[in-house]
Amino acid sequence: MRFRSFFFSSSIFSLSHSRSPSLSSSRFSSLSAAMSPALEKSRQGNGGCNDDSKSKVTVVGSGNWGSVAAKLIASNALKLPSFHDEVRMWVFEEVLPNGEKLNDVINKTNENVKYLPGIKLGRNVVADPDLENAVKDANMLVFVTPHQFMDGICKKLDGKITGDVEAISLVKGMEVKKEGPCMISSLISKQLGINCCVLMGANIANEIAVEKFSEATVGYRGSREIADTWVQLFSTPYFMVTPVHDVEGVELCGTLKNVVAIAAGFVDGLEMGNNTKAAIMRIGLREMKALSKLLFPSVKDSTFFESCGVADVITTCLGGRNRRVAEAFAKSRGKRSFDELEAEMLQGQKLQGVSTAREVYEVLKHCGWLEMFPLFSTVHQICTGRLQPEAIVQYRENKL
Amino acid sequence: MRFRSFFFSSSIFSLSHSRSPSLSSSRFSSLSAAMSPALEKSRQGNGGCNDDSKSKVTVVGSGNWGSVAAKLIASNALKLPSFHDEVRMWVFEEVLPNGEKLNDVINKTNENVKYLPGIKLGRNVVADPDLENAVKDANMLVFVTPHQFMDGICKKLDGKITGDVEAISLVKGMEVKKEGPCMISSLISKQLGINCCVLMGANIANEIAVEKFSEATVGYRGSREIADTWVQLFSTPYFMVTPVHDVEGVELCGTLKNVVAIAAGFVDGLEMGNNTKAAIMRIGLREMKALSKLLFPSVKDSTFFESCGVADVITTCLGGRNRRVAEAFAKSRGKRSFDELEAEMLQGQKLQGVSTAREVYEVLKHCGWLEMFPLFSTVHQICTGRLQPEAIVQYRENKL
Numbered sequence: 001m002r003f004r005s006f007f008f009s010s011s012i013f014s015l016s017h018s019r020s021p022s023l024s025s026s027r028f029s030s031l032s033a034a035m036s037p038a039l040e041k042s043r044q045g046n047g048g049c050n051d052d053s054k055s056k057v058t059v060v061g062s063g064n065w066g067s068v069a070a071k072l073i074a075s076n077a078l079k080l081p082s083f084h085d086e087v088r089m090w091v092f093e094e095v096l097p098n099g100e101k102l103n104d105v106i107n108k109t110n111e112n113v114k115y116l117p118g119i120k121l122g123r124n125v126v127a128d129p130d131l132e133n134a135v136k137d138a139n140m141l142v143f144v145t146p147h148q149f150m151d152g153i154c155k156k157l158d159g160k161i162t163g164d165v166e167a168i169s170l171v172k173g174m175e176v177k178k179e180g181p182c183m184i185s186s187l188i189s190k191q192l193g194i195n196c197c198v199l200m201g202a203n204i205a206n207e208i209a210v211e212k213f214s215e216a217t218v219g220y221r222g223s224r225e226i227a228d229t230w231v232q233l234f235s236t237p238y239f240m241v242t243p244v245h246d247v248e249g250v251e252l253c254g255t256l257k258n259v260v261a262i263a264a265g266f267v268d269g270l271e272m273g274n275n276t277k278a279a280i281m282r283i284g285l286r287e288m289k290a291l292s293k294l295l296f297p298s299v300k301d302s303t304f305f306e307s308c309g310v311a312d313v314i315t316t317c318l319g320g321r322n323r324r325v326a327e328a329f330a331k332s333r334g335k336r337s338f339d340e341l342e343a344e345m346l347q348g349q350k351l352q353g354v355s356t357a358r359e360v361y362e363v364l365k366h367c368g369w370l371e372m373f374p375l376f377s378t379v380h381q382i383c384t385g386r387l388q389p390e391a392i393v394q395y396r397e398n399k400l
Numbered sequence: 401m402r403f404r405s406f407f408f409s410s411s412i413f414s415l416s417h418s419r420s421p422s423l424s425s426s427r428f429s430s431l432s433a434a435m436s437p438a439l440e441k442s443r444q445g446n447g448g449c450n451d452d453s454k455s456k457v458t459v460v461g462s463g464n465w466g467s468v469a470a471k472l473i474a475s476n477a478l479k480l481p482s483f484h485d486e487v488r489m490w491v492f493e494e495v496l497p498n499g500e501k502l503n504d505v506i507n508k509t510n511e512n513v514k515y516l517p518g519i520k521l522g523r524n525v526v527a528d529p530d531l532e533n534a535v536k537d538a539n540m541l542v543f544v545t546p547h548q549f550m551d552g553i554c555k556k557l558d559g560k561i562t563g564d565v566e567a568i569s570l571v572k573g574m575e576v577k578k579e580g581p582c583m584i585s586s587l588i589s590k591q592l593g594i595n596c597c598v599l600m601g602a603n604i605a606n607e608i609a610v611e612k613f614s615e616a617t618v619g620y621r622g623s624r625e626i627a628d629t630w631v632q633l634f635s636t637p638y639f640m641v642t643p644v645h646d647v648e649g650v651e652l653c654g655t656l657k658n659v660v661a662i663a664a665g666f667v668d669g670l671e672m673g674n675n676t677k678a679a680i681m682r683i684g685l686r687e688m689k690a691l692s693k694l695l696f697p698s699v700k701d702s703t704f705f706e707s708c709g710v711a712d713v714i715t716t717c718l719g720g721r722n723r724r725v726a727e728a729f730a731k732s733r734g735k736r737s738f739d740e741l742e743a744e745m746l747q748g749q750k751l752q753g754v755s756t757a758r759e760v761y762e763v764l765k766h767c768g769w770l771e772m773f774p775l776f777s778t779v780h781q782i783c784t785g786r787l788q789p790e791a792i793v794q795y796r797e798n799k800l
Contacts, residue, residue, distance in 0.1 A: 202678040213793035214675040215682070237794075240679075274715045275614040278602040279640075282615070282711035289705070301701065305689070310710055311682035315674045318718075393613035394637075 056084045057233065058138035060153065061145035061170075062091040062106075062127070065205040067116035069144050069170060072208070072234050074122030080232060090134035091127040103127040119209045132160055139163065140233070143188060144170040150184055154191035167196040168218070168230050172254040173352040176359035178366045180295055183251055185219075195222060197230055198247055200254035201307035202315035211238045215307035218243045219250025242306060248296040249303035253288060257313050258353035259360060260284030262379050264317035265326025266392045276393060281317050283375050285310060291360070291373060321346060322353035330389035338383055354383050456484045457633065458538035460553065461545035461570075462491040462506075462527070465605040467516035469544050469570060472608070472634050474522030480632065490534035491527040503527040519609045532560055539563065540633070543588060544570040550584055554591035567596040568618070568630050572654040573752040576759035578766045580695055583651055585619075595622060597630055598647055600654035601707035602715035611638045615707035618643045619650025642706060648696040649703035653688060657713050658753035659760060660684030662779050664717035665726025666792045676793060681717050683775050685710060691760070691773060721746060722753035730789035738783055754783050 057077060059070045070089045077083040094102045096114065105113050106127035110120050128134040135141060135157060145153065150171055167188050175182045185196040201216030208214050216234065218241055220227035227243035235241045244250060263284055267277045285304060292299040303309055317323055325341050332341075338354050361380035364370045370377050381387040457477060459470045470489045477483040494502045496514065505513055506527035510520050528534040535541060535557065545553065550571055567588050575582045585596040601616030608614050616634065618641055620627035627643035635641045644650060663684055667677045685704060692699040703709055717723055725741050732741075738754050761780035764770045770777050781787040 202675050202682070204673065204675050207673040207675045212673050212676050213679060215679040273604065273607040273612050274719045275602050275604050275607045276612050277718070278711040278714040279613060279615040279707065281714055282602070282705070282707060285710065286705060301705075304705070305682070305686060305701075307679065307682060310685065311678040314678040314681055314714065318677070319674045 051084075053082075054084045055082060055140050055229070056086070056088075056138045057140045057142065058088040058090065058135050059142045059144060060090045060131070060135065061143060061149075062089050062102075062112060062115065063145070064115045065170060065203070066144040067112040067119070067121060068205045068209045069142060069234075070125050071116075071119065071121045072236055072239055073142065074125045075236060076233050078122070078124055082229075083233070085124045087122070087125050088134045088138060089121075089125055089127050090131050091129055093129040101129075103129045116205075116209060131156055135161065139165050140229075141165060141167040141194075142170065143167060143184070147171050147173045147175070147184060150187060154187055158191055161192045161194060165192075165194045166226050166229075167192070167194050169196055169198045169251070170200075172200065173258065173356065174251065174255055176255065176356060176363055178362055180363070181252065181255070183248065185247055185251055195226065196247075197221075197227060198251045198254070199230065199234065199241070200250050200312065201241075202311035204315060204319065208239060211236075213238050213240075215240045215242070215311060217241070217250050217253075217303075217306040217308035219247040219303075219308070220245060221247045244300070244303055244306055246298070246300045246303045249292050249299035250306070250308045252292040252295070252299070253303070253308040253312060255352075255356055256288040256291065256360070257284075257316050258322050258351075259357045259376055259379050260288065260313055261316040261320050261322035262326040262351075262353040262357060262383065263375055263392055265323040265328075266330040266379075266382060266389045268323065269327040269330025270389055270392075272393070277317070280375070280392065281313055285313050287373050287375050288313075291364075291369075291376070294367075294369065295363075322351055325351055326353070329383075334382070334385055334389055337385075353379075357383055451484075453482075454484045455482060455540050455629070456486070456488075456538045457540045457542065458488040458490065458535050459542045459544060460490045460531070460535065461543060462489050462502075462512060462515065463545070464515045465570060465603070466544040467512040467519070467521060468605045468609045469542060469634075470525050471516075471519065471521050472636055472639055473542065474525045475636060476633050478522070478524055482629075483633070485524045487522070487525050488534045488538060489521075489525055489527050490531050491529055493529040501529075503529045516605075516609060531556055535561065539565050540629075541565060541567040541594075542570065543567060543584070547571050547573045547575070547584060550587060554587055557592055561592045561594060565592075565594045566626050566629075567592070567594050569596055569598045569651070570600075572600065573658065573756065574651065574655055576655065576756060576763055578762055580763070581652065581655070583648065585647055585651055595626065596647075597621075597627060598651045598654070599630065599634065599641070600650050600712065601641075602711035604715060604719065608639060611636075613638050613640075615640045615642070615711060617641070617650050617653075617703075617706040617708035619647040619703075619708070620645060621647045644700070644703055644706055646698070646700045646703045649692050649699035650706070650708045652692040652695070652699070653703070653708040653712060655752075655756055656688040656691065656760070657684075657716050658722050658751075659757045659776055659779050660688065660713055661716040661720055661722035662726040662751075662753040662757060662783065663775055663792055665723040665728075666730040666779075666782060666789045668723065669727040669730025670789055670792075672793070677717070680775070680792065681713055684717075685713050687773050687775050688713075691764075691769075691776070694767075694769070695763075722751055725751055726753070729783075734782070734785055734789055737785075753779075757783055 057073055059066055074087045077087050078085055091103045096102060102114055110123055169184045169188060171184045174184045185198050188196040197218055197220045199216055199218050203214055203216055218227050218230050220243060231241045231243050263280050264277055267280050289304045325345055328341050329338055342351055357380040360376050364373050378391055382389055382391055457473055459466055474487045477487050478485055491503050502514055510523055569584045569588060571584045574584045585598050588596040597618055597620040599616055599618050603614055603616055618627050618630050620643060631641045631643050663680050664677055667680050689704045725745055728741050729738060742751055757780040760776050764773050778791055782789055782791055
């Protein structure tokens with residue numbers, strides 16, 4: 001894939017965004033066609049960086065998406081002179097069925113055999129089961145764990161992060177509490193005292209792992225420079241990353257789209273057709289935008305045209321487990337509960353869409369906004385059995 | 401379906417748009433549950449309208465979409481006091497296999513047996529094979545024919561339209577000429593000397609015919625009042641219409657989305673997965689927006705969040721013949737031509753997406769904009785065999 005120079009980097013996107021550094025060099029494609037990344041980096045010299053000034057990256061998390069993120073980052077760290085070659089990855093220790101430890105196997109085989117089997121992460125990825133040790137000396141932290149682990153991780157790292165450290169969160173599904181959403185990027189910023197960007201988008205991890213063309217959005221606050229560094233670290237010819245100055249908008253997209261996916265699943269289960277599905281996805285996108293702007297007036301409309309917005313809604317409503325289980329729920333005409341279907345279809349994993357719909361409903365009720373968000377409200381009421389799945393396109397009087 | 405009062409009318413949409421008159425009356429749902437539309441209209445009285453002040457509607461066109469439009473309009477004309485009950489429909493005369501004339505059969509059976517079999521249009525729809533007679537006395541003209549017929553129709557009606565007449569175009573697929581797009585609404589306005597709105601959206605006719613929930617967008621220039629009248633005439637509980645003050649944006653969406661559908665078909669044919677498809681749809685929507693704004697600076701970003709924008713892109717890229725034939729083209733790795741596949745798959749119908757892609761390419765080349773629109777440019781070059789289908793996500797040097 002390195003041999004391709006994708007046209008998208010020198011296109012319409014440069015109308016509103018400067019090109020990402022890793023794609024803008026015309027030397028990149030010709031060089032990369034001729035030599036290995038390590039040779040290329042060596043030939044480019046250290047770019048004025050001595051070892052101390054090079055950025056050290058640690059990936060905190062090692063699930064399916066975390067492993068793919070490590071692969072993307074590792075390939076760029078090797079190529080780019082401003083980064084240390086080595087990329088550390090904190091891997092929650094598990095003993096595999098054959099008795100081996102997951103960290104040992106990753107370091108021996110260069111594969112996360114449990115969460116991303118068959119994909120080489122890059123020889124420069126080093127797994128480490130010790131969280132504190134993994135982040136030691138790193139000045140770029142990539143958080144990519146299930147959101148319920150983030151509170152504990154931040155507490156464990158409290159006081160351990162010193163110096164000029166930047167973070168990015170790939171964590172989807174933050175909690176939406178009555179007093180407002182609990183943004184993971186804010187949690188990281190506040191608890192660790194560091195700046196935190198986010199990366200979201202239409203990113204089914206297994207498709208990116210096999211280098212199918214995808215896009216993502218980096219949301220940042222403050223300095224554009226650090227956003228460009230993250231873009232540089234993640235971008236590959238098959239993974240196009242765009243920075244937008246709207247961390248809240250990007251992060252809320254990553255959570256709220258799961259509620260829309262539940263609605264789309266109902267439409268599929270009831271076989272309502274493509275017009276209805278498109279209408280429900282559009283109304284969902286519109287409610288995502290409206291709610292985000294009510295919660296954070298700084299949120300921009302244009303964010304919803306980015307990968308984190310419309311594209312992630314599309315991917316999640318075409319595939320994805322939220323849509324799939326909601327489809328099964330609607331097919332059963334609500335006779336089987338989400339808990340039952342989850343247990344049967346997802347081997348104990350929980351659906352984010354159902355809990356997010358409940359949390360969003362509580363916010364809407366608390367703020368007196370229920371009538372302004374009929375789709376979000378109705379999804380929750382269908383999930384809890386108060387409305388039939390058919391209600392996704394109708395309002396039966398006195399039930400809202 | 402009349403018994404449902406859809407919640408969407410009293411929701412978030414009223415943040416930016418006033419409710420459509422036919423949905424805003426709380427009396428509507430209770431009344432309609434209790435009596436027939438004719439009785440309801442009679443009970444409501446003539447609403448201060450004498451027969452002369454009532455609007456008379458003629459639908460010019462009677463294909464699949466035209467017949468569904470007539471059905472929607474006919475149901476509202478019966479109910480609303482400001483409209484004449486009778487809705488005329490100009491039907492291009494055809495002799496059916498059994499020797500009967502299509503106009504006679506429609507007037508006898510109340511069905512367009514050729515283009516919308518099995519669906520009653522409403523007893524108040526009157527088919528007329530004589531174009532001039534059909535539009536005589538009408539003050540609201542609904543144009544819904546294949547776009548290549550519009551020039552001839554306008555010429556035939558030249559000088560025949562007098563008085564205070566309003567038009568709306570449901571015609572998709574206008575021509576995009578080097579000197580700019582030839583908007584059907586402009587053609588109608590200029591040739592007939594009347595104001596012309598447009599109605600576009602995620603509207604697969606057969607799904608609306610069986611009353612599945614759908615949305616549409618009315619684009620208007622000038623007076624909002626006339627837009628509200630069109631919204632009133634088309635809206636039903638299962639067909640939600642929103643007016644936007646951007647006739648060019650709405651109309652361009654209806655044409656350009658077919659180019660995006662060709663791109664989506666390539667992605668499907670190459671089995672590139674959902675991330676890639678979502679990315680290509682998003683980039684397509686973005687190029688639609690950028691090109692529309694370059695051609696008409698008055699075009700609004702928000703139009704692309706409406707049904708005519710994101711929802712129509714979704715519907716067209718999920719189903720639709722443009723996507724389907726492009727998928728077959730990509731599966732053959734470009735070995736079978738579009739002409740050949742069209743002939744085989746569409747019984748002689750022509751694909752709008754392929755010709756629109758060519759027309760758009762000519763505009764882009766003429767204006768020096770090719771590099772700003774890599775997706776539109778690449779679709780055309782794949783269609784003509786200059787690039788392989790795989791190029792939809794890549795740029796091979798010196799081939800653009």
